[in-house]
Amino acid sequence: MTGMGGPSGPGDSSIVSEFHHALAAQGALILVLLAVLFIGWNQLRSMQYRRAAARGEPFGQASPDLPPEPSGRRFLRIAFGLLWLFDGLLQLQSGMPLGLPSGVIRPAAATSPEWVRHLVDNGLNLWTNHPAAAAASTVWIQVGIGILLLVAPRGPWSRGAGVVSVVWGLVVWSFGNAFGGILAPGLTLLFGAPGAVLFYVVAGVLVALPDRMWVGRRIGRLTVGGTGVLLLGFGVLQAWPGRGFWQGSIGSTPGTLTAMVDQMAQTSQPSPLSSIVSSFASFDRSHGWGVNLVAVVVMLALGGVLLAIAVGARGDRGDVNGSIGSGDGAGGGGIGGAFGRLLDPSMIVLAVVCVADWVLIEDFGFWGGVGTDPNSMLPFLFVAFGGYLALTRPSSPAGADAAGVGVASTPVASAARSAEPAVEPEATPVAAGSSVAADAPAPGPPAQRSWWEGIDSRRAGRIAATVGALGILLVGVAPMAAAAASRSADPQIAIAEDGAPNVTSGPAPAFSLTAPDGATVSLASLRGSTVVLTFLDPVCTTDCPIIAQELRVANTLLGAEAAKVRFVAIVANPVYRSTQNVIDFNRQEGLDAQPNWLFLTGSLAQLQKAWNDYGVTVQAAPAGGMVAHADIVYVIDAHGSVRRIINADPGSADSSTESSFSGLVAAQVTQVIHQ
Amino acid sequence: MSRLAWLVVGGLVVIAVVLVVLLVSASGTPTVTVPTVPLQGPPVPSSSTTPALATAVLAMGQLSDPANTFYELFDRPSGASGWTLATPPGVADNGGLVVGPSSNGAVTAGFLPAADLTFSVLATRPAGSTQWSAGDAPGTLAAEPDALATGPSGQIAAVQSGTGTPVEAQAPGATSWHRVTTAAELTGASGGCRVTRISSIAVTASGVPYVGTRCTGTEVGIFVPDDPSAASTPGLTAPTGGWARLGPTLGASGVSATTVLRLQADGGGVTGMVEGSGPGRSSLVGVWSATGSGIVASSPLTVPSGWSVRGTATGGAGGTGNQGIAVLLGSSSSSSLRVTGVAGPGRPWVPYATPPAGTTAVALVGDEVDAFVPSSSTLHVWAANGTGPWHQVAHLTVPIQYGSSS
Structure with missing residues (x-):
């Protein structure tokens, strides 16, 4: 129903x-x-x-x-x-x-x-x-x-x-x-752009690089420089007027960042955390301009410094003994030019800012029961720190060679x-011999050893x-x-929607009705075929067309087995039950071309008998309502016994439940055929 | 990397790529696709009054939710004191109802497509009865107030949607339909207007079909068989002599298209309402025709800028001669409403008192104009005599079954 x-x-x-x-x-x-x-x-x-x-x-x-x-x-x-x-x-x-x-x-x-x-x-x-x-x-x-x-x-x-x-x-x-x-609009680094997983991808790329690429400070320079560029770009975006970040609220409407934080605060999480995030949302609502100013200044300043350090280190080829932050850019491999000495403080500031953002704005990212990752700030910080280490502790060429390069x-x-x-x-x-203990027996002819x-x-x-x-x-x-x-969705979806099929065994009530071509069709005349029986209203506006299509797809899923199956629908409308109604429905659903599809009708008395025998209540609603009837599918074996009773209510009727129902019917029919 | 490592890594990459391709395409998976047709949108609420019966169709329920918006038919037999619910059962009518009353009180109602139902079906009711019988439509009805007409012998004419908007007819007692005309055929007989679609059909008390169309230009497309006397067969067959356009021509400046909004049989011919539209403007004209004669038109009523037609009515004048028409206009920028009517040929447009807030339809019954104010499942009916004040005359509770169409 x-x-x-x-x-x-x-x-x-x-x-x-x-x-x-x-x-x-x-x-x-x-x-x-x-x-x-x-x-x-x-x-x-x-x-x-x-x-x-x-x-x-x-x-x-x-x-x-x-x-x-x-x-x-x-x-x-x-x-x-x-x-x-x-x-x-x-x-x-x-x-x-x-x-x-x-x-x-x-x-x-x-x-x-x-x-x-x-x-x-x-x-x-x-x-x-x-x-x-x-x-x-x-x-x-x-x-x-x-x-x-x-x-x-x-x-x-x-x-x-x-x-x-x-x-x-x-x-x-x-x-x-x-x-x-x-x-999407509202793009901001503070709330997760450009996507946490993109940093996983960047890290994956760096890990996948051949060892020789890690020689020297090239990776470090690129990573630190890239971090700087990212911060600069998002800093400019954060400062861009008209995006709602400069306002904590506009009238009663929260500003962009406030709304984001508010949304995170509502996530299911331990109350102290929710309280912290809510407090920050309130603070941002009152001081949106100031908060955004701090965010913009920090992003632009950090971005500029990190980029300058990366550019300043361009001439360095990777002296492993080089000092960081010497600022002279000469001898000893000092990096970063005049900005080199700002690298450590910059990384500390970046770490503080990332952690603060992670806690106050991203709200750790994984609460609420369907959190998939800790959001972007931690992986961003990790990538940046990886770059920092690559810049400050470069790998030696010998190490790279030793790792199998060249x-x-x-x-x-x-x-x-x-x-x-x-x-x-x-x-x-x-080369085990090189590490054999001094008191080992004198080496003789090399012994044959397995790999x-x-x-x-x-x-x-x-x-x-x-x-x-x-x-x-x-x-x-x-x-x-x-x-x-x-080829179809998990049948469990349909079971979740309508319950598991009822496995049963008992004689199927007989019926004798009329096919669209005027022929009389009885259940007995279908003996030898597995019958998938349902009840449909030919002028139904919602469920019946869906069920008909689900059965059409089930027929397709059956493949060669479909030759052993007859899909039979009996009219479930006390008013609109003419042969023409049935023909129009079949044409509408494209079922007029399916050879094993039968939509049967008859006199009201004949139909009512079938409805009663199969326990289907059919009731016309007043005031423009649709005829109500049970959505149900019977699977009747080749000997005329009911083997499965399947609730066919499309319910939410999304593509998954529909495909799942088709798969469920096909699976049940296959089981009945092979019983 | 060793060869084996390359193979394994390559294999994983291939698996991932295959996974992505499958994610995107899901090719070969049979999908459940329910056929649908673009919904036309229901016609504006309308009412008709014949000598035997007044009918009105309007939307009720939860109007913001299409699945819980139901179109209800109310009728009021001649001499009855009030309106009663008469919606035919058996089909969800969320897509809209079209009603074609006969001059003798018989009614044909048509259900417009809704949700996954793509074709129309009919319900017919003989004169004096309250019992509906199921009927088949020739296809999908056009979403126009007068897309259905019932002749005096029970013959039915229906305007279909889609290419050519053909008019099909069914003889009394028959189950098959036959073609009466198409927009293309009428274009050939238009003598000045290019018919873009057929918008209305009426069958007079003597069985003569009138066809109203939408035309480009200033010519109004109201057509009758070239030899009306020969065409008034119970079966409403296609006229052997072709069609003749009765006109008229709208003289108002700025009109670039005309549409026959309403066309209803009255005592001696038809009463109709024509909209002349152009860029940013619209005007309404009442039209009357006695069988076998030409068209008489009223003066135009200019629809104020920012206003639109919310409901139409034909009727009044006792049903013995020409009928009146009334129109409910609504402002797009406020909840303001107006009702204006013209009582017959040669009469001026007369404004009625401001209708009650929430009025969605009006009806002309005798000397009275009724306003319908639905509120969920309750219908309040107000009435005014002539241009006098409105007073509430009834409220009806309609047993709407919410959720029955979803």
């Missing part, structure tokens, strides 16, 4: 339950994978011990230490690894499957241009059609990326982690963040390569951890790809 169902909300228990089940199943798979990896690692160590003992060699010697990872890269890798991990854990929130599109993604795109909203809507189809699978996949993808960044410090796997971070970051930034709102014959390079996780056997075994004997404990652990991280990542990617390839 119209309005029987209600739209699903973020707390819908069946979808949340499916989400939790998916997480549990995938988590179990991951645990198995990790257990296998641990056992493999342990087995390897045992085999190495036994082999070493058999040879009388000491066991457990570590490979020479790796050359140090550039400080900036190390910081970015760990910081963004932790951020991805944190974001993945945020995706565990129960409100994610149903709440993310309506609570986060669509609002983020609401003020963007039409083409952005269109793109986001298209991207959202996967999520809204498969909310539980998509939400669970996102958890593992982000946890996987985070762990991969954390456990793979050097070499191709580490750079690969950067690439994966970039790819997923771009997906999230475009589809989930509507490009960080950069195409030199292959030195012991250091060999050791470095050995430390990189690699699956294939290495052509040259580890795995050269893998030390630390390296083996890294390999295991990296494979584990990749496994977690794939556990996330695989079901999402499967969901994307699916």
